[in-house]
Amino acid sequence: MAEIEIQTAAAPAGRARQIGDIILEVEDITLTFGGLTAIDNVSFNVREHEIFSIIGPNGAGKSSMLNVINGVYHPQKGQITFNGKTRKQMKAHHSAAEGIARTFQNIALFKGMTVLDNVMTGRNKMMKSNFLTQAIYWGKGRREEMEHRRKVEDVIDFLEIQSIRKTPVGRLPYGLQKRVELARALAAEPKLLLLDEPMAGMNVEEKEDMCRFVLDINDEYGTTIILIEHDMGVVMDLSDRVVVLNYGGKITDGTPDEVCNNQAVIDAYLGVTE
Amino acid sequence: MFYRETGQFKTSYSADEAIFPIRQDFVGFWIIMAIAFVGIPLIANEYYFTAILVPFLISGLAALGLNILTGYAGQLSLGSAAFMSVGAFSAWNFITRIPEMPFLISFILSGVIAAAVGIFFGIPSLRIKGFYLAVATLAAQFFIEWIFTHVGWFYNYDPSGSITTPPLTLFGFELISPMSRYYVTLTIVTVMALLAKNMMRCSVGRDFMAVRDMDIAAEVIGIPMLKTKLLAFAISSFYLGIAGALWAFTYLGNVEPAAFDIAMSLRILFMIIIGGVGTILGSFIGAAFIMLLPIFLNLGAHALFGDLISQQLLVVSELMVFGGLIIFFLIIEPHGMARLWQIVKEKIRMWPFPY
Numbered sequence: 055m056a057e058i059e060i061q062t063a064a065a066p067a068g069r070a071r072q073i074g075d076i077i078l079e080v081e082d083i084t085l086t087f088g089g090l091t092a093i094d095n096v097s098f099n100v101r102e103h104e105i106f107s108i109i110g111p112n113g114a115g116k117s118s119m120l121n122v123i124n125g126v127y128h129p130q131k132g133q134i135t136f137n138g139k140t141r142k143q144m145k146a147h148h149s150a151a152e153g154i155a156r157t158f159q160n161i162a163l164f165k166g167m168t169v170l171d172n173v174m175t176g177r178n179k180m181m182k183s184n185f186l187t188q189a190i191y192w193g194k195g196r197r198e199e200m201e202h203r204r205k206v207e208d209v210i211d212f213l214e215i216q217s218i219r220k221t222p223v224g225r226l227p228y229g230l231q232k233r234v235e236l237a238r239a240l241a242a243e244p245k246l247l248l249l250d251e252p253m254a255g256m257n258v259e260e261k262e263d264m265c266r267f268v269l270d271i272n273d274e275y276g277t278t279i280i281l282i283e284h285d286m287g288v289v290m291d292l293s294d295r296v297v298v299l300n301y302g303g304k305i306t307d308g309t310p311d312e313v314c315n316n317q318a319v320i321d322a323y324l325g326v327t328e
Numbered sequence: 329m330f331y332r333e334t335g336q337f338k339t340s341y342s343a344d345e346a347i348f349p350i351r352q353d354f355v356g357f358w359i360i361m362a363i364a365f366v367g368i369p370l371i372a373n374e375y376y377f378t379a380i381l382v383p384f385l386i387s388g389l390a391a392l393g394l395n396i397l398t399g400y401a402g403q404l405s406l407g408s409a410a411f412m413s414v415g416a417f418s419a420w421n422f423i424t425r426i427p428e429m430p431f432l433i434s435f436i437l438s439g440v441i442a443a444a445v446g447i448f449f450g451i452p453s454l455r456i457k458g459f460y461l462a463v464a465t466l467a468a469q470f471f472i473e474w475i476f477t478h479v480g481w482f483y484n485y486d487p488s489g490s491i492t493t494p495p496l497t498l499f500g501f502e503l504i505s506p507m508s509r510y511y512v513t514l515t516i517v518t519v520m521a522l523l524a525k526n527m528m529r530c531s532v533g534r535d536f537m538a539v540r541d542m543d544i545a546a547e548v549i550g551i552p553m554l555k556t557k558l559l560a561f562a563i564s565s566f567y568l569g570i571a572g573a574l575w576a577f578t579y580l581g582n583v584e585p586a587a588f589d590i591a592m593s594l595r596i597l598f599m600i601i602i603g604g605v606g607t608i609l610g611s612f613i614g615a616a617f618i619m620l621l622p623i624f625l626n627l628g629a630h631a632l633f634g635d636l637i638s639q640q641l642l643v644v645s646e647l648m649v650f651g652g653l654i655i656f657f658l659i660i661e662p663h664g665m666a667r668l669w670q671i672v673k674e675k676i677r678m679w680p681f682p683y
């Protein structure tokens with residue numbers, strides 16, 4: 055598993071990758087639904103190889119923010135720069151092409167398909183052979199299928215879901231479904247991975263596994279990760295930096311320690327019963 | 329022999345990705361092929377070929393066409409028969425107007441025309457789903473039927489308003505006998521079913537199923553909605569178009585546009601509901617069921633009641649049985665008979681240890 059180049063120099067707390075330049079710049083984003091302002095003039099940036107958390111009470115606009123970043127929602131104001139490209143609006147499938155993958159707060163797996171097919175679908179955008187070569191299953195169509203199958207098997211090994219490969223996802227327990235969804239996102243070899251509450255509803259053991267996977271992904275593939283999570287312990291342990299949202303607005307951002315000791319954050323959290 | 333995969337170890341991904349990864353399925357496939365290509369022609373008589381086997385195969389192909397669109401890509405359509413008629417009338421025009429062209433090429437071109445028409449009527453699917461899309465495809469059904477009834481060019485101004493198909497010719501031989509028509513149909517249907525099976529297990533099929541199961545997630549993963557939905561309409565209509573051409577040329581010999589009416593579209597839809605939505609095999613099981621049930625009901629009723637039962641009562645009871653079955657499958661087993669078959673296979677595979 056650990057055959058990658060390891061850059062140990064000055065990596066904090068045993069992390070293999072060094073934090074790099076800014077890869078995602080979110081500027082003055084405002085998103086409204088009719089009269090409701092879901093995001094109010096929020097800016098922050100995320101650096102390459104970072105694990106970056108978005109926290110805040112329910113309805114703060116966290117999920118909406120992810121939806122803006124990968125083009126599902128179109129903000130009324132502001133712009134986003136990812137990997138050097140600035141855009142005001144984009145289609146969701148273009149963000150996939152640029153290397154953004156995600157998981158959803160409410161699992162969004164393809165229920166009628168097996169685990170293997172779900173994970174393979176994560177790589178569909180890279181498959182270039184047309185339906186005719188796939189129909190005869192010969193030459194390019196077949197070769198491509200095999201190559202991608204091999205890559206997918208690596209991801210399946212990485213997330214330890216070998217034994218459920220051929221199981222229809224609908225039959226899996228909740229915790230495993232979340233893991234399969236992560237596998238599907240990871241199969242796309244994203245530069246930026248957006249995880250919307252990947253540990254919600256899990257027991258302690260499953261949570262620990264998921265934390266380990268998030269760290270391992272960041273370590274091994276160098277993937278930049280934006281994480282939404284309610285469990286403050288997890289956020290403190292995993293994140294390099296954190297941004298705090300409340301009622302659509304940004305309260306502050308910084309390292310976990312800075313954020314924890316910020317009076318406005320404490321007020322926001324005490325003001326809301328979770 | 330037992331249906332087991334124990335002891336069949338796969339040492340490569342390509343072995344696991346074979347079209348029938350379990351050996352018993354592979355053997356089963358070749359047994360069916362042997363029966364279809366060798367066994368049946370040895371015993372079947374003219375009646376079986378023309379009245380049962382050929383229409384069964386073509387219906388299965390049509391059901392497969394609809395299954396690609398509805399079962400795999402999740403786009404409900406009530407216009408299947410209309411796309412079949414596009415195939416039938418195109419093929420007739422190609423073959424009568426350009427007789428030098430081999431009929432296979434004419435058929436393929438007809439399928440392509442049906443695909444183009446399918447793409448056109450599939451455009452609304454980008455905006456509307458489910459029930460509303462079904463209504464939009466219903467418009468295709470009525471519009472296309474109207475065109476073929478009212479624009480004389482399509483049936484070469486024949487006063488009867490119908491088309492009479494010349495026999496197909498292959499390497500200079502005229503395929504007139506029921507057996508030769510059976511062979512042509514069987515070959516085309518088999519090849520197309522295998523091609524469909526391949527497509528549906530590659531990225532095209534996964535794109536379709538992803539759009540069916542969760543369209544937002546599909547788009548976020550990078551599957552373009554527009555292209556995928558229109559491709560589903562195109563491939564599905566191509567299959568239906570070829571089925572329509574066969575319906576005219578190897579089954580009926582003489583068709584009018586009304587043969588491809590809404591009732592036929594509904595019958596194809598029932599086939600996939602009963603046989604299994606989203607499976608290749610299910611399309612053929614459903615077709616067999618819908619084709620054979622009336623025949624068996626008829627035989628059974630006559631055996632039980634002799635001449636006491638009226639023809640009218642038979643027709644009504646047939647409709648009642650269909651209705652009951654469709655409701656049964658919609659409620660109890662929405663994946664149809666193919667799913668029941670799969671459950672049986674799984675049980676046998678695990679037997680005697682269920683876990």
Ligand SMILES: Nc1ncnc2c1ncn2[C@@H]1O[C@H](COP(=O)(O)OP(=O)(O)OP(=O)(O)O)[C@@H](O)[C@H]1O
Binds near residue numbers: 090091113115
């Ligand atoms: N598609 C939508 N249409 C209308 N309102 C929406 C939509 N999506 C989100 N909202 C509203 O935007 C606000 C922010 O929602 P969002 O889902 O981003 O919150 P969140 O921070 O993810 O909350 P949670 O912790 O509960 O997941 C909420 O008031 C929500 O009702």
Ligand SMILES: [Mg+2]
Binds near residue numbers: 116117118159250
């Ligand atoms: Mg949320």
